[in-house]
Amino acid sequence: MAVKKLRRGVALVGAGMTPFGTFPGLNTRDLFVQAFQEMRASVDKGFDPKDIEALVIGNYSSTMFEGQNFMAPYVADAVGLTPIPASRVECACASSGLALRQAIMTIGSGLADVVLVGGLEKESDLPIARVTDVLATASDSIYENPAGFTFPGLYALLATAYMDRYGATPETFMKIAIKNHENGVLNPKAQFGARIADIMVSKQKAAAKRGKPVPQWDSELDFLKDDQANPAIAWPMRLFDCSPVSDGAVSLLLVAEEIASSFTDKPLHIIGYGQGSDVPTYERESLTTIKAARVAAEQAYATAGVTPKDIKVCEVHDCFTIAELIAIEDLGFFKPGEGYKAIEEGLTSRLGPRPINSSGGLKSKGHPVGATGAGQVVEVFKQMRGEAGPRQVPGDLNLGLTHNLGGSGMAAIVHIFERRQ
Amino acid sequence: MSELPFNSTSYYHLLSEHKLMGCRNKTSGKFYLPPRPMCTTSYSSDMEWEPVSGKGEIIAFTVITVAPTHMIEAGYSRENPYCAAIVRLQEGPAISAQILGVDLSMPEEAIKIGTPVQATFIERGEGPAKRIYLAFEVVQ
Numbered sequence: 001m002a003v004k005k006l007r008r009g010v011a012l013v014g015a016g017m018t019p020f021g022t023f024p025g026l027n028t029r030d031l032f033v034q035a036f037q038e039m040r041a042s043v044d045k046g047f048d049p050k051d052i053e054a055l056v057i058g059n060y061s062s063t064m065f066e067g068q069n070f071m072a073p074y075v076a077d078a079v080g081l082t083p084i085p086a087s088r089v090e091c092a093c094a095s096s097g098l099a100l101r102q103a104i105m106t107i108g109s110g111l112a113d114v115v116l117v118g119g120l121e122k123e124s125d126l127p128i129a130r131v132t133d134v135l136a137t138a139s140d141s142i143y144e145n146p147a148g149f150t151f152p153g154l155y156a157l158l159a160t161a162y163m164d165r166y167g168a169t170p171e172t173f174m175k176i177a178i179k180n181h182e183n184g185v186l187n188p189k190a191q192f193g194a195r196i197a198d199i200m201v202s203k204q205k206a207a208a209k210r211g212k213p214v215p216q217w218d219s220e221l222d223f224l225k226d227d228q229a230n231p232a233i234a235w236p237m238r239l240f241d242c243s244p245v246s247d248g249a250v251s252l253l254l255v256a257e258e259i260a261s262s263f264t265d266k267p268l269h270i271i272g273y274g275q276g277s278d279v280p281t282y283e284r285e286s287l288t289t290i291k292a293a294r295v296a297a298e299q300a301y302a303t304a305g306v307t308p309k310d311i312k313v314c315e316v317h318d319c320f321t322i323a324e325l326i327a328i329e330d331l332g333f334f335k336p337g338e339g340y341k342a343i344e345e346g347l348t349s350r351l352g353p354r355p356i357n358s359s360g361g362l363k364s365k366g367h368p369v370g371a372t373g374a375g376q377v378v379e380v381f382k383q384m385r386g387e388a389g390p391r392q393v394p395g396d397l398n399l400g401l402t403h404n405l406g407g408s409g410m411a412a413i414v415h416i417f418e419r420r421q
Numbered sequence: 422m423s424e425l426p427f428n429s430t431s432y433y434h435l436l437s438e439h440k441l442m443g444c445r446n447k448t449s450g451k452f453y454l455p456p457r458p459m460c461t462t463s464y465s466s467d468m469e470w471e472p473v474s475g476k477g478e479i480i481a482f483t484v485i486t487v488a489p490t491h492m493i494e495a496g497y498s499r500e501n502p503y504c505a506a507i508v509r510l511q512e513g514p515a516i517s518a519q520i521l522g523v524d525l526s527m528p529e530e531a532i533k534i535g536t537p538v539q540a541t542f543i544e545r546g547e548g549p550a551k552r553i554y555l556a557f558e559v560v561q
Contacts, residue, residue, distance in 0.1 A: 143516065148505045
């Protein structure tokens, strides 16, 4: 089948985000205003917000987290954009990946030239058990949840299937966590911007301060294997295999390619785009791959006319460490069953040949569900424009990719960005 | 039983009678468990109920220590975790369920993918809140 493409090109010309973390006293609208202001400052030649013709936000569940449904017009009001069209899309953890896609289509169709994308979530107002229950409404309430599954549990299924089929061990997953914390320490927006080694020291200090026996570990891996320090959540997924509960907001500015030069001399052209869906875990033919992501990646590479080896910088959806391992195979960076060896060899580190999640990923940066997909785009924007500061990936980063999953992998959205100057 | 619609309500109703049932589409011959009101191959709704043996094997699993609210209410906790898995039935379809009778202290050694299991039923809650859940026991 012929590749179906947009009727005209779309470019990313501005990107901003709040730090990810927990922010008592700030609601979704407050967070979005912060992200909007940072986005405005990122547009090199400036622009008048009155030129924005549509707003698309991705938000998973302000309904349950904040008791506020129908968020789009409230967000539009918060940044003074009414009466333009304001829409909210929901695709679980891929909500703002989908918002980006909808904004691209709005411009690609010719309905607008300038569109604002938002990603937002405010989770931390609820107690943790309620947050877990809200997140669980994205897994199958009819057949998965009654069996006792949680999100860590669903991804743990993929982990045991992968370990059995290919021979990876829980140590592989721990190495992903160590790598992402190494990256996150260089990201001022990260919720847990600390090395595992730093966390070990702070735990030792806390124990000493309380007059308790000071725990000793030989290495970061030794710490991560300690059932006390790193307890199981859903074996083999332990605490440090899981992304945190987070608040955060992201703002992206998209424009029609032909007007991009009036916003910046360094636009990122969105040349690849793909979206896929899949069945719940129990219906899948294979549990060692996420089919929706493979489908989305195939579309994205086909629309962009590039191959996996052309991609220079990449953010993947590591909601759990196993998800990063499966992502690097689904995206074609490594063959099925070989991704874990690449991780063991350090190939995916920030300075390695295939850098993955230079931002720290969801693991270290944070995972405010509806803001996550757009947050990945902020990192690619900074990296490809050489603005990532101490965590800058070296080289000429002319092509970047984002991989955003929804739920247990029942949805996936992939985008490919190109810098031409 | 012939009047029962082919959906999740009927599936759980049959489970409450300790019956594990799927449905077969008469047009395509495709077998569905859980049941569906429409075959996604033939788009026909011409279904008939069909029991399964309850025999299957574990194809993926986890041991959950941080339980959701309804499992905490059922008595599970970090101190009392449980195994949840996907079981592929001999008849072809796979289903999510709790696994009983496995040693949870050393999951890496104690639980293996490919382990044969047999369906069983768990009763939880009392009075109107009583509900029957599907589970599997390891075949000794």
